[in-house]
Amino acid sequence: MARATVAVVSTSALALAAGCGSDAGATAGSSGSSKAAATTITVYTDQHAELVEGLTKAYTAASGVRFNIQNDATVGQIQAEGSAAKADVFLSEDPGPVAQLGSAGLLAPVDPTTLEQVRPGLSSGKGLWVAYAARTRVLYYNPTKIAESALPKTLADIVALRYKGMFAWAPSGAFVATTQYLLDTQGAAATKTFLEGVQANGINEQKNGNVRDTVEAGKHAMGLSNHYYWWVLAGQKGGPDKLTSKIYHFPAIDPGNLILSSGAGVLKSSQNQPAAQKFLAWLTAKDGGQKLIAGAPAEVSEAQYPVAPGVASSVSGDLSEIKSPTFDMDSLADSQQAESLLKQLGLSKG
Known part of the structure; x- marks a missing residue:
């Protein structure tokens, strides 16, 4: 989509941000602390820019954490950077790239409580990345x-x-x-x-x-x-x-x-692991990123499905209604x- 939609994305995302708080977001930015305000997470992504911008702006509004975002990132780039990779988090559009990073040993395990916030079968069976949309x-x-x-x-x-x-x-x-x-x-x-x-x-x-x-x-x-x-x-x-x-x-x-998941993983090389894990927890929380994906207009959510149980998209409906085969996304x-x-x-x- 044209970058002309960015202003719409920002406005819509911030309008939802007030209702997209979660325990993870509150912890990351509790009491408006200077530590939270100073935290910056670097995201590499191949996901639609509008969705990434909507999610990260909402999290910034909820927690004070800021983002550096590199769109159109590739697995090859991250592999080439190795331990020198600048990314804290990788957000994929499809399961293949994030699963490839996991298979290459470049991802840190996702907190189990974060994995539990997502419908079974949509995230890495090895716990190396978590689905945040589908x-x-x-x-x-x-x-x-x-x-x-x-x-x-x-x-x-x-x-x-x-x-x-x-x-x-x-x-x-x-x-x-x-x-x-x-x-x-x-x-x-x-x-x-x-x-x-x-x-x-x-x-x-x-x-x-x-x-x-x-x-x-x-x-x-x-x-x-x-x-x-x-x-x-x-x-x-x-x-x-x-x-x-x-x-x-x-x-x-x-x-x-x-069904094909969009996955989020934390790079092993990240020097910002606690903040990155908190962001993943917010992404997958019913009252965090899942609320934004469910309720935002299509130009923000890209009409993707939220993946938390009991959360349906106001645009495209409930993922539980889709008769997809179950399989290992990895x-x-x-x-x-x-x-x-x-x-x-x-x-x-x-």
């Missing part, structure tokens, strides 16, 4: 092009010949993660067959935003993407009822509904097999 894979469809009753019942069904030329897709990070999940659970042969069907019968629109926009415009009847792109557009247009397209969740537990630390297969088939430039 997105789901979905199917967009345009009801002027296809009736809901005619939609595929599973992700595998979409490559049937009857849907040839009717659906769009994009080789995004989430598509790579889904491919790795299929490789891990269904094997190489079945995954290759599915991807060959996607290649033969679908249209590569390169980016998830393009998938959304072309389905909305009626260029394609359907499109595989992430849920939040649609909700962000709905917010821009004045509400879901202003869009022609709709979101479809596959009716049974299915990889087409895959398994996405190595997606080389998926990336190699996609490149081999010509589905990704790699």
